[in-house]
Amino acid sequence: MKKQLTILSTILFAGIATFISCKPDPSFEPKVSAPIAFNVPQGWPQPVYNFNGNNKLTREGFELGRKLFYDPRLSRDNTVSCGSCHQQFSGFAQIDHPVSHGVDDLLGPRNSPALFNLNWHTSFMWDGGINHIESQPVAPIQNPVEMDETLDNVLNKLRGDATYRTMFKAAFGDETINTQRMSWAFAQFMGMMVSADSxxxxxxxxxxxxxxxxxxxxxxxxxxxxxxxxxxxxxxxxxxxxxxxxxxxxxxxxxxxxxxxxxxxxxxxxxxxxxxxxxxxxxxxxxxxxxxxxxxxxxxxxxxxxxxxxxxxxxxxxxxxxxxxxxxxxxxxxxxxxxxxxxxxxxxx
Amino acid sequence: MIRVHNFLFILFVLLITSSCQKRPDPVNNTSIVKSPKVKFEITHMADGKDLNKDTWYINQNGDSIRISRFDYFISNIRFTKTDGNIYTEPESYHLIQEKNAPSKLFTIDIPEGSYSSMSFIIGVDSARNVSGAQTGALEPNSGMFWDWKTGYIMAKLEGESPQSTNFSSKFIYHIGGFAGTENALRTVKLSFNNSLLVGNDKTPTIHIKADAMEFFKTPNKISVKDTYTVMSTTDAAQKIANNYSDMFSIDHID
Structure with a gap:
């Protein structure tokens, strides 16, 4: 019964979708992905960072942040992504690595911290040197023993990629690619990483x-x-x-x-x-x-x-x-x- | 069957709410409202002469100095009218870079009136140091942002000196910090000898001089031998910030 319903639904939806689509109008951009929401788990304090300020959470912004997080082109030699040292199966730490492992097999001085529930953090890094979740991503990107890339190079790589231009437009309204938007997308992805289901x-x-x-x-x-x-x-x-x-x-x-x-x-x-x-x-x-x-x-x-x-x-x-x-x-x-x-x-x- | 009904209902709603109407084209006929303006023209100096990257200067301590980089932020520009009212430029952040000539020429909108003085902050106010990712003049790709200890470098002076004990005879002064005893923000107040008149038919240019050698003197004499690298919120950073707080002067207005 359930299967039949699914098939019926699919056929109906496809038919209706064709009927209502406005092909001649190129400005019509269907939103294909489901919306996304940030929820404070029951009984938890209010987070330090939410998405009520300049950086509004959207599915498009989140997906852009996710793509950026796993993109090794953010490193100097295109080999190391954020996800290299922050692996999901390792709670977004790096399993079996005492210290972080960057480009050219360079080792950093500290252990890659696990990433979850970051919207509650009052500071970032083991020494707390970074005061805002949006200010965090540029540090590993520029660190000579981590990703060792300049922001200008990163932005130019992104601007040269049609997929990114489309994704930035979907997330922020136009194809402008700058550090602020990149950082906002990162914050959307990483801020959504809530671990509260143990x-x-x-x-x-x-x-x-x-x-x-x-x-x-x-x-x-x-x-x-x-x-x-x-x-x-x-x-x-x-x-x-x-x-x-x-x-x-x-x-x-x-x-x-x-x-x-x-x-x-x-x-x-x-x-x-x-x-x-x-x-x-x-x-x-x-x-x-x-x-x-x-x-x-x-x-x-x-x-x-x-x-x-x-x-x-x-x-x-x-x-x-x-x-x-x-x-x-x-x-x-x-x-x-x-x-x-x-x-x-x-x-x- | 209930699910089928629900689904058909949703489709129905989708059908009646979707439309093929074209979105209006962006309005492109914005009428040009002419706002009164003030122009700034900043000239970089060293010991009272135009700064030249190839010239050797002698600081107050007697050290030989050659300057390769002289960058700083000007923010929160305010103009005080002769009647005491104050106008603050919105979103007032300007990055001035010695090697970037256009950065030393900029124009701001300002209400018509008669002004007696102006002020600004050397650096980026504390609010923008704690509010996450910024853009425009505050993009962090200018070399004026500490990523390891969040905050802007308010002012930067780099160069070489044979007195430096750094391996390459370099001196590097990156002055930052925005809170408490680390606060390197300094406010500059400049008075106009005659009232500055601004109107639709009168756009004055304020010619400002900024003397890089002020990093080394008054009130604190800086010895390059002892202080060749400042890249954190140290006491030396505070001394240098106090020194350069008087590096600006109005040369003339025309």
């Missing part, structure tokens, strides 16, 4: 048939007592900058102090979310830990004292073996597989 989310929303196990609930209690002050629900980060007691390496990355030039900010990094940890390894700003066991062991016994160490970590975080197991069980409920497989965010075919 088991934890379903549990919090009280969805039918979703129950946490005893161990997961025990882990949730451990989390609330020992982790939640920094990894604040529901985003599992408070977006603050903290020194979590990692040993300083030869890289001697000053972290937040690079931006503020304040020695009180030495070795502080932006608090990462605990969502999607299953996909985003390795961990920490330099990807030094491959497993969550290593991460937990760092907090129990690995804290290195220093003047800017976070006050809450002065004596580490005591965790028994059972508590660690419970905690890992809870953290596993924060993995949102639907997000990592959502075709909306996949490379366009």
């Amino acid at each position: 088991k934890y989310d379903k549990y919090k929303r009280g969805e039918a048939g979703v129950a946490m196990t005893t161990q997961e609930l025990a882990g949730y209690e451990v989390f609330k007592q020992k982790c939640a002050s920094c990894h604040k629900e529901p985003l599992f980060t408070d977006f603050s900058f903290r020194n979590n007691g990692l040993a300083v390496t030869t890289e001697n990355d000053s972290g937040r102090a690079t931006i503020t030039l304040n020695t009180n900010d030495l070795y502080k990094f932006k608090m990462p979310s605990l969502r999607n940890l299953k996909y985003t390894w390795p961990y920490m700003h330099d990807g030094r830990f491959n497993t969550l066991d290593q991460v937990l062991n760092h907090y129990t016994t690995g804290i290195v004292q220093s003047p800017t160490l976070d006050a809450g970590l002065a004596t580490g975080i005591p965790l028994t073996t059972n508590e660690k197991e419970d905690l890992l069980s809870f953290l596993n409920t924060l993995n949102d597989e639907a997000f990592t497989k959502n075709p909306l965010f996949a490379e366009p075919q």
Whole structure:
């Protein structure tokens, strides 16, 4: 029955569409794609960035942002796209890469951060140097060890491509291609990347048939007592900058102090979310830990004292073996597989 | 069957709402409203003479200086009338670049009247540093935007000096920062000796001089040996911003 209906619908639609089409008028441009909307998940705070300002969310803008995100021509030698270091299956981090991997096999100093729920972020990058989601994309494009391309070259490549000209026109009204429009399209694509469909989310929303196990609930209690002050629900980060007691390496990355030039900010990094940890390894700003066991062991016994160490970590975080197991069980409920497989965010075919 | 009904209903709505009417052509008969204007002509100087990229200058500290780049933003241009009313140019952002001669000549609309003074900011106001992607004069592809620490470079002076201990004897001053103690924005106020009269039949040109050597002096004497690279919001950036805040003067108006 259902199949028949579909066929009937298709025939009817095709017939009617032919009938109502206004062929002689070249200015008629059918909108073929479905509209798109940004929704704040139930129980979440209002985001820092929404699409109510100059940058209005449209399906066309989103699709343009998606094409740009996966386009290696944004790099100097046309080999590295945003999606190279931000892979969907890895929660838009880069799995198994301690640090970012750019053109000419150049390595950056830091781990590619996972990308989701970006509209709630108050700053970007591990050091928080970027203050606006629209200002973010130009940094990796121009960074000599990432995509190493000039904005002028990027814009010229886009302007020389008829598909892009059409897409910019569809998104913004005319074929003008500039950094602002490119950044707006990026913000539409990346701002839409909301990850809020983990088991934890379903549990919090009280969805039918979703129950946490005893161990997961025990882990949730451990989390609330020992982790939640920094990894604040529901985003599992408070977006603050903290020194979590990692040993300083030869890289001697000053972290937040690079931006503020304040020695009180030495070795502080932006608090990462605990969502999607299953996909985003390795961990920490330099990807030094491959497993969550290593991460937990760092907090129990690995804290290195220093003047800017976070006050809450002065004596580490005591965790028994059972508590660690419970905690890992809870953290596993924060993995949102639907997000990592959502075709909306996949490379366009 | 309900679904079929729904579908037919939607099709019906589609049918009656779609039309083959041609969209009106863009109106192209905008009547030309003549607005009074003021022209700016900026001349770049070094020690009171026309800036020349091949000339060696001596700064207050005694260092030899040759200038290869001298760029800055002028924003928030305001004119104060003799009656005290203030006119602020909307969307007032101008990037002035030594190597780009047309950038030193620009015209703005301004209401008719008699003006006693003008002011502007050297740099880009803080609002546009925190509002995401910008365009026009504020496109970030001009070399005047920090992508790693969001914000505009308010003013830039680059060149060479044998006193620089940089490996290539270069000095690079990129002055930025818009908030708190990092704020490198400086306001310039220039008074007109005689009232500036602006009207439909009177478009004055304000000839402004900007002296690049002011980066190095008053109130802070800059030694190129000690300060050859400024590329962040350091104390040196504040000193240099204070220095160049008086680099502008009105040469004449005609």
